[in-house]
Amino acid sequence: MMEIFQIVAIGLIATILSVLIRDEKPEIGMYIGLVAGIIIFLFMVPRIQSVIEILGRFANKINIDSVYLSIVLKIVGIAYIAEFGAQICRDAGEGVMASKIEFAGKILIMVLAVPILVSLTDLIINMIP
């Protein structure tokens, strides 16, 4: 759990650097933010992996089909990645690009949700005599 100190330190250093540099070269500030974001993300990957593994085991225990779990996790992943990209664009002052990324994220979430919707409708139609 001590990673939180490292992560806060990385965040603070990146913030100080980008504030110092902002007046002279604002584009470098954006690169710093991007690199710090990627480092923090990489720090969290092993943790999130273990959480996902345990969730998978839990889902097996309570008889949830692994299809559901994988769909839900894919959707959460898409949401995170799209949010990450959109935030970086917004920080760089490109709000339009950020909303395009969000749009693509929403479409991809919809694509994942459509099979559930179709099967659910089938299920309900089957149930009604």
Add this chain to the structure above:
Amino acid sequence: MVAFISEWVVTIISVIIFTTFIEILIPNSNYKRYIDVVMGFLLVVVILTPLTKFIGGQVDFEEGILKASNQLELSTAQNRMSSVQYDNDEAVIRLYKNEIGKQLQDYIEQNTEYAVNNVAIEIDDNNSSPEFGSIKNFDIILEEKTENVKPINKTVKPIQINIPVRKNNNNTVEVGSILVNNETDLIKENIGNLYNISKDNINIHILKNN
């Protein structure tokens, strides 16, 4: 009956706990609404699925989802073919095959004791044909899952014992025991149902790791 109801209640409660936990993982953004909707669908499915045993016969929900997403991939590939975005048809077909391969790999690994080593897919790639995208043939190489060891051990070359013994039209590989053959037959049948192809067009080879 009591056992059924208690199992049902336990599943519903566990799914609600599970959903609450997933809610923590969701980023604070406007995606929350969309994810909530999907989670709601899943909850409805989990609640309804046991009821189908009594009304209208058992429905295989997992198969339904796989079929629907397969259909979605096919129509995406067809749309890509007709759009100017992808002028290279081969790239579209490769993308489509990759998606089907991944889907099949997940399906096999979740439903059997085997890990997928390789999947070769042959599809109708003539984009003017009405059958475009329909799967003609699957060639699947499986390997036994090993506990606590990576599936492919680089230092020890897996021994392939699956010299295909072709009998008439059936390409089942005999792996020394009737049980394994029955299992591959079962896998073939499931995959055949899922993708609407004949069992004869599915070849399964098994690599033995030891």
